[in-house]
Amino acid sequence: MSQQPTVGRTVHYVSHGTPLRSDGSQAFPPACRAAIVTEVDPEQPGRVGLQVMNPTGNFFHPLDAGGSVYDDTGAQLGGTWHWPERV
Template identity: 70%
Template structure:
C-alpha cells in the first residue's frame, strides 16, 4: 500500500550535512531528522513543504522555496534535502 503525504504527517528529512573538507571528513554528516508536512504540491504530491525538527532548532522548507522531494533510495543513499517515510520499527 502506497502512502500519500498530507498536512500534519510525520516524515523524515535528510539534512545536507556540512561541506566535505579537503581530507574527506565532515563536521556534521547527512542525518535523518523528524519533520512535519506543512503543505503538499497539488501537481506533484511527492513534493512537500516541511517543518524540520533538529536538535539545534527548527528549519522550514516551504513549497515557495522549492520544497522537498521524496527520495525512495535505500538508507545511506538518499540525497540531502529530500524526505522519506519513516522506517517501520
C-alpha cells in the same frame, strides 16, 4: 509511493550535512531528522513543504523555496524526505 503525504504527517527529512573539508571529513554528516509536512504540491504530491526539527532548532523548507522531494530509491540523499522506517 504507496502512501500520500498530507499536512500534519510526520516524515523523515535527510539533512545535507556540511560541505566536505579538505581532508574529506564533514563537521556534520547527512542525518535523518524528524519533520512535519506543512504543505503538499497539488501537481506533484511527492514534493512537500516541511518543518524540520533539528537538535539545535527548527528549519522550514517551504514549497516556494523548492520544497523537498520524496526519495523512493532508499538512498537517503540530502534534501529529500521518506516515510519513517517501521521497527
